[in-house]
Amino acid sequence: MSTFYDEMARLRESGIAQRLGRVTPEQVRRALDRPAPDAGDFLALLSPPAAPFLEDMARAAHQSARRNFGPNILLFTPLYLANYCDNHCVYCSFNTTNRIERRKLTLAEVEQEAQAIAATGLRHLLVLTGESRTHSPVSYIGDCIAVLRRYFASVSIEVYPLTETEYAELVAAGADGLTMFQEVYDEAAYPRFHPRGPKSNYRFRLEAPERAGRAGMRTINIGPLLGLCDWRAEAYSAGMHAYYLQRRFPDVEISLSCPRMRPYHGGYEPAFPVSDAALVQIILAWRLFLPRAGITVSTRESPELRDHLIRLGITKMSAGSSTLVGGYAHAEKESVGQFEICDRRSVAEVWAAVAGQGYKPVYKDWHDLGAAGGGCPQRPGGLPYSCAMQGGLSWRER
Ligand code: SF4
Secondary structure (H helix, E strand, O other): OOOHHHHHHHHHHOOHHHHHHHOOHHHHHHHHHOOOOOHHHHHHHHOHHHHHHHHHHHHHHHHHHHHHHOOEEEEEEEEEOEOOOOOOOOOOOOOOOOOOOOOEOOHHHHHHHHHHHHOOOOOEEEEEOOOOOOOOOHHHHHHHHHHHOOOOOEEEEEOOOOOHHHHHHHHHHOOOEEEEEEEOOOOOOHHHHOOOOHHHOHHHHHOHHHHHHHHOOOEEEEEEOEOOOOHHHHHHHHHHHHHHHHHHOOOOEEEEEOOEOOOOOOOOOOOOOOOHHHHHHHHHHHHHHOOOOEEEEOOOOOHHHHHHHHHHOOOEEEOOOOOOEOOOOOHHHOOOOOOOOOOOOOHHHHHHHHHHOOOEEEOOOOOOOOOOOOOOOEOOOOOEOOOOOEOOEOHHHO
8 A cells, every 4th residue: 555655755756856946936926826726836835936925925824724714723732741762863852862850750640730731721732752662652651641531622642653553542542633743754864863763764654644544543733843954845745745644534634733943952953944934934835735734833933923823824822831741730850841942921821812813712622522521611501612623613513
């Protein structure tokens, strides 16, 4: 069975960098005029000649997002369960060679973290671990999810790549979403950043979203880590990956994230820094090419930039985040986070910033009728508080 790995090989053979270098301003204008830009138009929107068209792209992206998602921005927060890791990623504090305090939460601590986060009103959670099957086995992740589902309507995972059977195990435990950043789509460059450890297996990571989709995940979020390689080619590859997943899994909500490298416990400097203008161009190109894909911006970015991006087509923001293990109820026990956070506003402050722009901050856009999800707020009248990214309907109702 062919996978996106084969598609990626085809894209690579087509010469992404060379094609980007051949785009003309006329091609960018044509891409902007099309109601549904195709893959060639998408490439043009990411190219250097598209830079002078950012205002036009922003207007079109704003309209597209309002048409497809309404004035809604979903808020969520990450919860780090553990920071044990067997990998050598050159850009991360949790790199196995870094001498930092390692720990993982007990189930009692997970419950305390859940209570602290739930008290902010958030109902969507992303749980993370480093990549250690020894310290954070699938059974441990599943046990944590079972605890967390008592407090949250949606629990997504950002953990090491699993087999399809293991993903199904976590779906059964209550996980409904996967985040899997390929980090680097350029297969030739990938080993430079992931020299040893299980993460050095480029293909197993690239195909993880497909295994998760087959296992029944409701949402899949992907993306590159911006700053490691040429951002135009990486953003193009990630967009084509999302496009592939949308066609392969039409019932799964596919999203993209655009994390830029942030300071961390280590000395690697990004070789391809991504400016704010470049980040905006990526988001606008993704929005125009993939009008129904979610786009997430994390607290890696500054409050000012995040507020600006709300009107440019993003649909999800993390809020009140901590990258420490047990960073909500047990922060005093921790030493080093995975990377530095830039937007340190509380959930309430992010809520107010979103609402201040005339958008609706959404704590919950999904109601699983078959799960407990206890403690989730109810609308007056007793209906599920499924604020709905899509025309007032929960995912099940769409
Ligand atoms: S990025 Fe993930 S896999 Fe790599 S060192 Fe950090 S925690 Fe481990």
